[in-house]
Amino acid sequence: MRNKAVRITAAVLVLLSFGLFGIxxxxxxxxxxxxxxxxxxxxxxxATLNMTLTNSRGSTRDRSIAQYRSDEEDMExxxxxxxxxxxxxxxxxxxWSYADGRDDDQWIYLPALRRVKRISSGNQNDSFMGSDxxxxxxxxxxxxxxxxxxxREEELMGKTCYVVESIPRTGxxxxxxxxxxxxxxEWIGLKKKFYDDDGELYKELSIEAxxxxxxxxxxxxxxxxSVQDGTSTRISMEDVSFNDNLSSSLFTERRMKMxxxx
Amino acid sequence: MKMMTGDAKAEMGILSGxxxxxxxxxxxxxxxxxxLFFLMPADAEDIELRGMLRSYTGVxxxxxxxxxxxxxxxxxxxxxxxxxxxxxxxxxFGYVGADPSDGIDLGIxxxxxxxxxxxxxxxxxxxxxxxxxxxxxxxTDIVSPQDMRSFILADFREIRMGIPAVxxxxxxxxxxxxxxxxxxxxxxxxxxxxxxxxxxxDLSQAPLPxxxxxxFVEEGVDKxxxxxxxxxxxxxxxxxxxxxxxxxxxxxxxxxxxxxxxNSSSEIDTIYQGYERFGVFGGSLSTTFGSTVFRSEAAAYxxxxxxxxxxxxxxxxxxxxxxxxxxLDWSIGGITLSSQxxxxxxxxYDTEIMMAEEFDNTLTFMVQDSYLSDTLTAKxxxxxxxxxxxxxxxxxxxSLTWKFEDGVHxxxxxxxxxxxxxxxxxxxxxxxxxxxxxxxxx
Numbered sequence: 001m002r003n004k005a006v007r008i009t010a011a012v013l014v015l016l017s018f019g020l021f022g023i024x025x026x027x028x029x030x031x032x033x034x035x036x037x038x039x040x041x042x043x044x045x046x047a048t049l050n051m052t053l054t055n056s057r058g059s060t061r062d063r064s065i066a067q068y069r070s071d072e073e074d075m076e077x078x079x080x081x082x083x084x085x086x087x088x089x090x091x092x093x094x095x096w097s098y099a100d101g102r103d104d105d106q107w108i109y110l111p112a113l114r115r116v117k118r119i120s121s122g123n124q125n126d127s128f129m130g131s132d133x134x135x136x137x138x139x140x141x142x143x144x145x146x147x148x149x150x151x152r153e154e155e156l157m158g159k160t161c162y163v164v165e166s167i168p169r170t171g172x173x174x175x176x177x178x179x180x181x182x183x184x185x186e187w188i189g190l191k192k193k194f195y196d197d198d199g200e201l202y203k204e205l206s207i208e209a210x211x212x213x214x215x216x217x218x219x220x221x222x223x224x225x226s227v228q229d230g231t232s233t234r235i236s237m238e239d240v241s242f243n244d245n246l247s248s249s250l251f252t253e254r255r256m257k258m259x260x261x262x
Numbered sequence: 263m264k265m266m267t268g269d270a271k272a273e274m275g276i277l278s279g280x281x282x283x284x285x286x287x288x289x290x291x292x293x294x295x296x297x298l299f300f301l302m303p304a305d306a307e308d309i310e311l312r313g314m315l316r317s318y319t320g321v322x323x324x325x326x327x328x329x330x331x332x333x334x335x336x337x338x339x340x341x342x343x344x345x346x347x348x349x350x351x352x353x354x355f356g357y358v359g360a361d362p363s364d365g366i367d368l369g370i371x372x373x374x375x376x377x378x379x380x381x382x383x384x385x386x387x388x389x390x391x392x393x394x395x396x397x398x399x400x401x402t403d404i405v406s407p408q409d410m411r412s413f414i415l416a417d418f419r420e421i422r423m424g425i426p427a428v429x430x431x432x433x434x435x436x437x438x439x440x441x442x443x444x445x446x447x448x449x450x451x452x453x454x455x456x457x458x459x460x461x462x463x464d465l466s467q468a469p470l471p472x473x474x475x476x477x478f479v480e481e482g483v484d485k486x487x488x489x490x491x492x493x494x495x496x497x498x499x500x501x502x503x504x505x506x507x508x509x510x511x512x513x514x515x516x517x518x519x520x521x522x523x524x525n526s527s528s529e530i531d532t533i534y535q536g537y538e539r540f541g542v543f544g545g546s547l548s549t550t551f552g553s554t555v556f557r558s559e560a561a562a563y564x565x566x567x568x569x570x571x572x573x574x575x576x577x578x579x580x581x582x583x584x585x586x587x588x589x590l591d592w593s594i595g596g597i598t599l600s601s602q603x604x605x606x607x608x609x610x611y612d613t614e615i616m617m618a619e620e621f622d623n624t625l626t627f628m629v630q631d632s633y634l635s636d637t638l639t640a641k642x643x644x645x646x647x648x649x650x651x652x653x654x655x656x657x658x659x660x661s662l663t664w665k666f667e668d669g670v671h672x673x674x675x676x677x678x679x680x681x682x683x684x685x686x687x688x689x690x691x692x693x694x695x696x697x698x699x700x701x702x703x704x
Contacts, residue, residue: 053635061635061668085668086312086703096501103550105501112419114392118504118548119591120555126596130636231635253499254383254433262308262344 029148029164033180035187037143042216042242044070049080049235053131056230063088063129066260070246074099076140077251081260088129092256095121101142109256116253125174131233132203132224145169146178153184156191157207160184175202188217201227208234214242313339313704316417320677320697322458331458332412332697334359338371338420349376353424372424385429390422391442393495393508395546395557396587398626398645399604402508402544402561405442405493407450407515413459413690414659414677423451436500444491447483449537450515458693463519463533464684467616469571470524473531480517481536489513502549508561509543519569519616522576530575538567538578544585553592557602560586570614582609589626600628623648637665647686655681655688669703 051063064084070077075098082091090111097104104121124136146166154161161181168175176199181191192205209221218240225232249255320332335358343350353372374387391405400408406422425448432439453459465472483489493510514537523532544561565580589602604624611620625646632639643659661675676696681688 055635055637061637087665087669087671089312089703103553105550112417113397114390114419114422116499116504117395118550118555118557120550120553120593126593127632127636130632132635249433252433253497253504254431254438258378 027150027162029150029166030143032150032162032164032182032187033143033146033148033166036180036182036189037140039187040216041071041218042214044068044244044246045240045242046244046246047237047240049237051129051131052234054232054234061085061130063131068246068250068260070248070251072248079251079255082129083260090259092259094251094256095139096251097139101144104139107253107256109253114257116256132226132229132231133233133235137205137224151179154181156181159186159190161190173197186217188219196228203227208236213240216242309341309343311339311341313337314417314701315704316699316701318697318699320695322693322695324692331693331695338417347378349378350374351376355420370424371420381433383431385427388424388426389429390424391427391429391493392422393506393546395548395559395589396604397589397600397602397628398643399587399602399624401559401585401587401604402506402542402546404510404512404515404542404561405444405491407448409451410453410459411451412453412457413693423448436498438495438497438499440495440497442491442493444493445487446485447489447491447513447537448515449483449513449517452517459690461689464617465530465533467571468530468576469573470522470575471527471529473525473527473529475531477532479532479534481520481534483513483537503547504549505545505547507543507545509541511539511541513537513539514566518567518578519576520578524575540564540566540580555591557589557591558587560584568608568618569616570612571616572614576616579612579615581611581615583607584609597629597631599630600626602626639663639665645687647681655679655685657687671701671703672699673701674698 045068047067049063049065049067051065053061053063062084063082066081066083068079075096078095078097080093082088082093090109092109093106094108095104095106106119106121107116108119109116121135124139125134127133128135128138146168149165149167151163151165154163161183164180164182165177166180167177174197175194176197177195179193179195180189182189188210189205190207190210194202194204196202203224203226205222205224207219207222210217210219212218213220218237220238220240221234221236223232223234250261255261314336316334316336316338318332318334318336319330322329322331337356339354341350341352341354351372351374352370354368354370356369357367359367370388372387372389374385374389377384377386392403393405394401394403396403405427406425408421409423425444426446427442427444429440429442462476491510491512493508493512495506495508497506498504517535518538519533520536520538521534522530523534525531541564542561543564544559546557546559548555548557550556561584563583563585566583567578567580570577570579584607585605587602587604589600591598591600593599602625604626606622608615608618608620625648626644627646628641628643630639630641639662641659641661641663643661645657647655656679658678658680659675660678661673663671663673666672674697676694678694679687679690681691683689683691
């Protein structure tokens, strides 16, 4: 009886393994990146981002941001308050991103101007606050914007990862291709390499820590290194909270001027 | 640009933004302090002091050599305190000029208390109000007067003066309904009489000869309830568009020549200046076309007063004026660009109007780029005034800002005035200067 049970269990595991491998083998690069894009991330999230910029000589500058995100119907709203250093304090930035792929709406509040100003979302490749991250890096690039090819599987940080090559569908972008290391079944990116339009490695994103918080996988510590410039930016997250039922009144011009909730 | 003498200001009791505020301001502040004391919870969650120190030196180059007309040290503080539903803000400042005998110029730019309700905010006290979409132009943004202490101020925030006011904002979905009541009128702060930015009114078109010994007498606005200003605005904040519609019953912040006296030689020897009422309605909007932001703003000033030539001298007459702007913001390869066209038109223009053209056209252009992880920013801003398209004058403002470390900025640049003596900018062509400034934010 025991032997029968063992045999059945083994058979199930083999079938399951084949099944999984079968799914894996059949998954395309696009499907993997869609899994990443659609990975559950809660209805809303609150976090504090600490950003350390290191220049090529090794000197550092620190930034601190209070971030709020809310997923509404076909729309993601994000609001960031810059809380340090003093010369950028009280500046806030809000973006509304749309599932249908149209351009984001973006606004910035500059305390010196005392005005919430609509800004262009066309400069997604611009540096975010002088860091090695672009606005595009910090947002969620829709998979349909690139063609994706599954290259291989690799072990990274003790996890089995898919390595997917992504190439922008439209020419003329600053980044000609990226390589993405995506943890199998958890659909979280552990590493990303960016190549410039000459095909040279431009910058590299590495993940120092990721964890499951309130049932959602989240990268909590990451570093972007600009290989050609010798600079890097580390972002660590703390005070992370999911599904706090953030009010829609948070993502408004009023709140941008008022500053983060106290 | 008009000028009034310091004596005249004192006689008329005109208050500058840097002098001790008037009685009503003190009353409002006292009321705010009273409310703060009694309404703020005992365990006020937070109090924060922040500020800025700046040293600014401008060197004017001319044929005879160079002088330093601007050598100013600035302290700008902000004290904020929070309760559960309230916040106080006090913004004192001080300027120490090039001449030590001038002493320290102290003032309170803003001092107010905010009350926050679920769908409404109320702000009481001395405050700066900013409206509209224009940058470097004031179209619907006429609630707060301007500090013209120097034609060029190092920080844009310092241009707007705080005024004693009560402001209420009510929020309903994407709409905001705002009302501002300004109980007493505060005029624009003119440059000091001995400032390089002080200019005499252009009386070249006056119908009578002007005495060399000219006196200016300014007639202020009585602090009566009927002289208060009121403004209202409805704004919409949405995905496709941001839009505002506003109206107001205001005083013109700039003094106007309202009359003259003649001496025994029938020369104009006394100029009377005063302030006149006008109505305003207007609006603004911003939206995006692809990656380009389009901004526009327009206001109609109804029955606005202008100085006119009369048989017996100078007087005042009312006209309707249109002031409008259209602008684009875009970026190319990380470089930010912005351009605006600003237009003014006086309806039923009469050639007897002095110191104002029927049409006035101004272009602005800005280009900005940052390098070395945003630690170095190069910026060029220009005004190109075109009058009625037959004259040209300009202000060119190149600058370079280096963020030496977090919170410490070192800036250098130039203010270059071009044009004829009667141009808005050309009249300052002898004041073109290069400058350097160090600012520390904490």
